[in-house]
Amino acid sequence: MDLFLTDWLGTPLWLWAAFFTTVVALLALDLGVLHRKSREIGVRESLLMSALYIGVALAFGGWVWWHLGDAVAMDYLTGFVIEKSLAMDNIFVIAMIFTAFSIPRHLQHRVLFWGVLGVVVLRAAMIGMGVALVENFGWILHVFAAFLIWTGISMWRSAGEEYDVKGSAIYRFLQARLPITDGLRGHHFFVREQEPGKTKAALMVTPLFVALLMVEFVDIIFAVDSIPAIFAITTDPFVVYTSNIFAILGLRALYFALAAMVHRFAYLKYALAVLLIFVGSKIFLADLLGLEKVPPVVSLGISFSILAAGVGWSLWRTRQESGGGAVA
Numbered sequence: 001m002d003l004f005l006t007d008w009l010g011t012p013l014w015l016w017a018a019f020f021t022t023v024v025a026l027l028a029l030d031l032g033v034l035h036r037k038s039r040e041i042g043v044r045e046s047l048l049m050s051a052l053y054i055g056v057a058l059a060f061g062g063w064v065w066w067h068l069g070d071a072v073a074m075d076y077l078t079g080f081v082i083e084k085s086l087a088m089d090n091i092f093v094i095a096m097i098f099t100a101f102s103i104p105r106h107l108q109h110r111v112l113f114w115g116v117l118g119v120v121v122l123r124a125a126m127i128g129m130g131v132a133l134v135e136n137f138g139w140i141l142h143v144f145a146a147f148l149i150w151t152g153i154s155m156w157r158s159a160g161e162e163y164d165v166k167g168s169a170i171y172r173f174l175q176a177r178l179p180i181t182d183g184l185r186g187h188h189f190f191v192r193e194q195e196p197g198k199t200k201a202a203l204m205v206t207p208l209f210v211a212l213l214m215v216e217f218v219d220i221i222f223a224v225d226s227i228p229a230i231f232a233i234t235t236d237p238f239v240v241y242t243s244n245i246f247a248i249l250g251l252r253a254l255y256f257a258l259a260a261m262v263h264r265f266a267y268l269k270y271a272l273a274v275l276l277i278f279v280g281s282k283i284f285l286a287d288l289l290g291l292e293k294v295p296p297v298v299s300l301g302i303s304f305s306i307l308a309a310g311v312g313w314s315l316w317r318t319r320q321e322s323g324g325g326a327v328a
Contacts, residue, residue: 009131011238015067019060019242023120026056026249030113041109046256053250054084060246064239074296075234078303079243082233082279085307086226087251088258088265089272090218093163095259097214100165101207105256107187111208112252115215119248122216124241126223131237141235141283144228148280151225156273170217171210179204219248229279233299264318271310278302 006013030049041049057080065073098108133140165171174180181204185191189209194201230240258265282294 009237011068011236015238018063019238019245022056022060023245023249026053027113027117030252041105041256043257046253049253050250050257053246053253057246057250060242064242071296072234072236072239074300075236076239076243078233078296078300079230079239080247081300081303081307082229082275083226083244083247084250085272085275085303086222086229087247088254089269090222090251091255091258092262092265093218094215094255095262096163097165097211097218098259101211101214102184103208103211104184107184107208108256109252110187111212111215112255115212115219116248116252118216119219120245122220123223123227123244123248126220126227127237127241127244130227130231131235131240134231134235141231144231145280145283148225148228148232148276152273152276152280155276156270159267159269159273165214170214174210174213178210180210181206184208225276229276232279232283233293233296265311265314267314267317268310271306271313274310275303275306278306 008016058077061073061077061080064076094112097103098111103111179202181191181193183206185206185208187208188206189212191204191206192201193204226244227240230243234240282299286293
């Protein structure tokens with residue numbers, strides 16, 4: 001029992017154990033009970049599953065409040081809201097990847113499930129690197145903040161552009177180095193087939209596996225934005241990692257609902273750009289005001305307001321356009 005009371009990265013080990021137990025239980029429920037077979041997931045089921053993941057994340061936040069205090073809980077909730085918001089942009093890119101490789105809906109959950117497992121590991125490694133940098137070089141937070149502001153400005157300027165999946169450097173790199181089949185092979189990631197011009201069968205990857213690799217690479221790119229964003233809120237490794245993972249866990253469930261109405265969120269990227277600029281500016285603002293950091297309640301309120309305004313504006317604007325003409 002004394003082992004579980006030991007601090008690991010500034011937080012008692014039993015709190016980490018409770019978190020990982022919750023994550024494993026959610027994944028086991030998802031894969032082992034609800035989605036044992038590859039099938040198409042409807043919008044209603046997607047919304048219910050997403051509500052479950054968000055409910056568990058919020059309940060965990062209440063548990064953090066109870067054990068670690070209101071300030072830590074507010075940082076956790078702010079981090080969760082920001083990570084969830086940035087994950088929505090990830091969803092739109094994933095939808096383009098599935099379209100580019102003609103991945104049917106009943107196989108998309110398989111790609112997303114294994115993709116999320118990879119994200120859990122990759123985020124741990126990237127956050128660990130971030131923690132080490134912050135602990136050894138305190139000034140790196142200002143570099144993160146400046147990077148977020150620059151990224152937000154770049155996101156605003158490129159908001160109207162679409163991601164060219166098969167024209168991307170990532171796809172060209174994979175295409176040049178992997179033997180890829182000429183089409184899907186059911187739910188398989190790998191098959192043994194004879195390549196054109198060769199006499200012996202060789203292990204080949206299917207477009208389903210290429211889509212999985214693309215999803216993982218895209219998450220790494222998005223993590224470069226999202227991880228500095230959470231470090232601009234708190235440097236507590238427990239809060240950073242748990243808020244990140246709970247936001248990502250629900251990504252798969254939310255995907256099937258949002259992918260069906262991507263066009264209704266055409267202007268959300270502008271709100272995400274403003275959100276990144278705000279998060280990055282907080283560190284410089286706190287320096288100007290002589291504060292250690294912007295109060296968590298203020299940070300959460302402004303972040304949520306930016307996101308809500310972006311969603312509301314996007315839904316209203318696309319409704320007007322689909323109803324017969326854009327609004328000036």
